[in-house]
Amino acid sequence: MSYYQYGTQTTNQAGHLSIGGVDTIELAHEYGTPLMVYDVALIKQRIAGFKQVFEEAGVAYKVTYASKAFAAIAMYQLLAAQGVGCDVVSGGEIYTAQQAGFPLATASFHGNNKSAAELDYAVTAGVGTIVLDNFHEIDLLDQVLQEHDQKIDVLLRIAPGISAHTHEYIMTGQEDSKFGFDLKSGQATQAFEKVQALPRLNLRGVHCHIGSQIFETKGFEMAAKAMIDLLAQWAKTGFTAEVLNLGGGFGVRYTAADQPLAPQEYVRDIIAIVKKEATTANLPLPEIWIEPGRSMVAEAGTSLYTVGSRKDLPGIRSYVAVDGGMGDNIRPALYEAKYNAVLANDPDGAAVETVSIAGKYCESGDMLIWDLPLPQSQPGDVLAMFVTGAYGYSMASNYNRNPRPAVVFVENGQSRLIIKRETYADMAHLDLNESPSHL
Ligand SMILES: Cc1ncc(COP(=O)(O)O)c(C=O)c1O
Numbered sequence: 093m094s095y096y097q098y099g100t101q102t103t104n105q106a107g108h109l110s111i112g113g114v115d116t117i118e119l120a121h122e123y124g125t126p127l128m129v130y131d132v133a134l135i136k137q138r139i140a141g142f143k144q145v146f147e148e149a150g151v152a153y154k155v156t157y158a159s160k161a162f163a164a165i166a167m168y169q170l171l172a173a174q175g176v177g178c179d180v181v182s183g184g185e186i187y188t189a190q191q192a193g194f195p196l197a198t199a200s201f202h203g204n205n206k207s208a209a210e211l212d213y214a215v216t217a218g219v220g221t222i223v224l225d226n227f228h229e230i231d232l233l234d235q236v237l238q239e240h241d242q243k244i245d246v247l248l249r250i251a252p253g254i255s256a257h258t259h260e261y262i263m264t265g266q267e268d269s270k271f272g273f274d275l276k277s278g279q280a281t282q283a284f285e286k287v288q289a290l291p292r293l294n295l296r297g298v299h300c301h302i303g304s305q306i307f308e309t310k311g312f313e314m315a316a317k318a319m320i321d322l323l324a325q326w327a328k329t330g331f332t333a334e335v336l337n338l339g340g341g342f343g344v345r346y347t348a349a350d351q352p353l354a355p356q357e358y359v360r361d362i363i364a365i366v367k368k369e370a371t372t373a374n375l376p377l378p379e380i381w382i383e384p385g386r387s388m389v390a391e392a393g394t395s396l397y398t399v400g401s402r403k404d405l406p407g408i409r410s411y412v413a414v415d416g417g418m419g420d421n422i423r424p425a426l427y428e429a430k431y432n433a434v435l436a437n438d439p440d441g442a443a444v445e446t447v448s449i450a451g452k453y454c455e456s457g458d459m460l461i462w463d464l465p466l467p468q469s470q471p472g473d474v475l476a477m478f479v480t481g482a483y484g485y486s487m488a489s490n491y492n493r494n495p496r497p498a499v500v501f502v503e504n505g506q507s508r509l510i511i512k513r514e515t516y517a518d519m520a521h522l523d524l525n526e527s528p529s530h531l
């Protein structure tokens with residue numbers, strides 16, 4: 093095998109890339125391309141791995157999936173069946189979870205500018221926890237609760253002032269951030285006092301999230317320590333935190349240059365540091381919550397594209413274009429994210445050339461992979477691009493009025509369509525076509 097295999101990926105007897113026991117070339121024929129393929133067994137393995145670490149440590153916990161990484165009805169159903177909660181960040185994610193029959197009592201609602209309508213929706217839909225992000229939201233939520241004569245559990249999102257080593261755009265825990273109550277300037281304690289004075293808000297603890305695609309455990313350790321120190325201060329007022337949510341952010345391996353720990357290792361480390369710091373501060377151990385997104389689904393996702401045109405610039409480079417691009421995966425254009433890919437019809441084939449994989453969108457920046465060693469490719473070959481399961485489909489767009497791809501789950505030799513390919517009519521269905529006049 094010449095490629096790094098994630099989850100159930102292997103080369104089958106036909107010499108094709110297989111995922112979940114299903115031939116990816118057959119998937120491309122059956123469902124068309126671009127196609128997103130999710131290895132369900134790998135998602136289940138990740139969930140089980142996270143839970144196991146907590147179980148072994150014998151601590152109270154909650155594993156919640158950050159839906160923004162990939163939200164779909166089938167995904168929420170898979171989570172519910174595996175007994176994990178989720179975090180939602182919009183009315184749309186709440187709606188999708190609700191359609192899936194997801195137990196919303198296990199969901200947490202995040203966001204730096206939740207609207208009154210979204211808060212109302214969350215309260216009436218039965219979302220279990222609101223993660224309060226700012227002072228305006230505290231007032232909005234209290235108002236909504238008064239209207240419904242209800243109470244709700246809340247956490248306070250704290251910006252701990254920790255810069256994790258990751259791309260600037262996906263860093264969130266540093267002081268200069270739009271998210272959460274700032275720790276250093278005292279905003280966090282002001283928010284604590286404000287919430288404590290509002291009987292409809294049942295403050296259960298604190299939340300922080302220091303960023304995404306993080307490889308080192310140091311940042312999590314610093315964040316955990318900062319949170320425990322804060323809770324120790326608040327404990328002097330008689331407050332006992334029941335929950336400490338340390339967010340997500342665990343890194344994954346996109347290419348060989350990425351060397352993350354196994355996802356469970358981050359959690360093992362987090363548990364150890366929380367235990368140590370809580371003991372030192374003489375605090376009862378709170379329930380530890382995590383909310384991984386990327387590490388739950390990224391490596392389980394593979395994008396299949398069909399190879400089309402080619403442009404050779406002797407001495408410069410060769411562009412090989414595929415039938416998708418920045419509309420189904422904005423990450424290379426947005427973050428200069430790096431990916432790896434193989435020809436699904438010849439995954440073990442020796443590379444004979446280096447090509448750059450272009451998308452089909454009208455942007456020079458619509459490049460999926462620069463300088464990829466590949467066997468000789470022909471139009472009609474299927475390119476399998478790895479680790480596209482997080483922030484791919486969920487950040488997809490209809491730029492150039494290209495339809496968003498279909499999505500399938502594969503497991504045990506079977507495939508199931510979970511999101512249909514968008515049609516031209518789907519994309520135009522909100523356009524009004526009633527009057528020939530121009531106002
Ligand atoms: C509040 C919060 N929780 C969890 C996550 C999930 O992060 P990741 O996908 O890196 O695990 C994010 C996204 O970065 C987030 O903003």
Ligand SMILES: N[C@@H](CCCC[NH3+])C(=O)O
Pocket residue numbers: 160262264304305423482483
């Ligand atoms: N969307 C980003 C991560 C942001 C996570 C949300 N806070 C990515 O693709 O890496």
